[in-house]
Amino acid sequence: MAKQRTEDAPPAALWKDTFSDLMNLLLCFFVLMFAMSTVDSEKFEEIAASLSSSFSVLPSGGSALSKEGILVSSGASQLNDLSTYYNNMGLNTDGDMSQEVQSAYEEVEQEGLEQSESMAENIQKNLSQTGAADQVEVTAYSKYVMLNVSGGILFDSGKAELTPEARTLLDKVGDSIYEYDDNIITIEGHTDNVPIKTAQYPNNMMLSLYRAYSVFDFFVSEKGFSDQSMTSSGRGDAVPIATNDTPEGRAQNRRVEIKIYNAINS
Numbered sequence: 001m002a003k004q005r006t007e008d009a010p011p012a013a014l015w016k017d018t019f020s021d022l023m024n025l026l027l028c029f030f031v032l033m034f035a036m037s038t039v040d041s042e043k044f045e046e047i048a049a050s051l052s053s054s055f056s057v058l059p060s061g062g063s064a065l066s067k068e069g070i071l072v073s074s075g076a077s078q079l080n081d082l083s084t085y086y087n088n089m090g091l092n093t094d095g096d097m098s099q100e101v102q103s104a105y106e107e108v109e110q111e112g113l114e115q116s117e118s119m120a121e122n123i124q125k126n127l128s129q130t131g132a133a134d135q136v137e138v139t140a141y142s143k144y145v146m147l148n149v150s151g152g153i154l155f156d157s158g159k160a161e162l163t164p165e166a167r168t169l170l171d172k173v174g175d176s177i178y179e180y181d182d183n184i185i186t187i188e189g190h191t192d193n194v195p196i197k198t199a200q201y202p203n204n205m206m207l208s209l210y211r212a213y214s215v216f217d218f219f220v221s222e223k224g225f226s227d228q229s230m231t232s233s234g235r236g237d238a239v240p241i242a243t244n245d246t247p248e249g250r251a252q253n254r255r256v257e258i259k260i261y262n263a264i265n266s
Helices: 015-037 041-055 074-087 099-130 164-180 204-223 247-253
Strands: 136-140 144-150 185-190 230-234 255-261
Touching: 099 136, 099 144, 099 164, 144 164, 164 204, 164 255, 185 204, 204 230, 204 255
Parallel strands: 185 230
Antiparallel strands: 136 144, 144 255, 185 255
């Protein structure tokens, strides 16, 4: 008997095999995804309870999941109010600072004041040795030591360039405080409330800013202070220390303040 001849499938029909394999793979993929997305809430709660007892993440006895699938155990629900917790950290039930925080704050303030007083005593001694103690007022605060230098000594009226007398005085001041170059040092310029309007200084704020910068530049360029820990700023007539109704009061308000922060606040 003659054998029947078998012919290969036409090439046009081969795509069916590939398409069938692809459909099977897709079906398996979606079944797998569905299985992974199905969560047994009871088993999840058992796992959460186990974690609670082992790591104290959730307190024992608390429910790990609500019906909506939200963590409601007290340990986790506090996370929802985390910002409120930090904003009220250290406050008692009345919203006032707690006694413990108040005591710690007072201790830091006291330690800072003691550091500043020691710095002020040393600076005053250095100024006395250079002969500049009578021209600089030194005051200790809990955060810094402030040196108050009269603007009348440093600048001519309406000017921001240092006078020759100012450079001599600042040279002595720089020598007296250079050991604190690693501390934060701020230089603030202040004026009285008499208006000024020139091409270079349109108002008191700009005048005070340039005056503070002149002192800053002298310390950095001439005395070798670090510009990384020293800054300058102008306050204009915003922070008077005396009345502006008298010539004496206005003279006190025209000043440059050099604030040397103690180690705690640097």
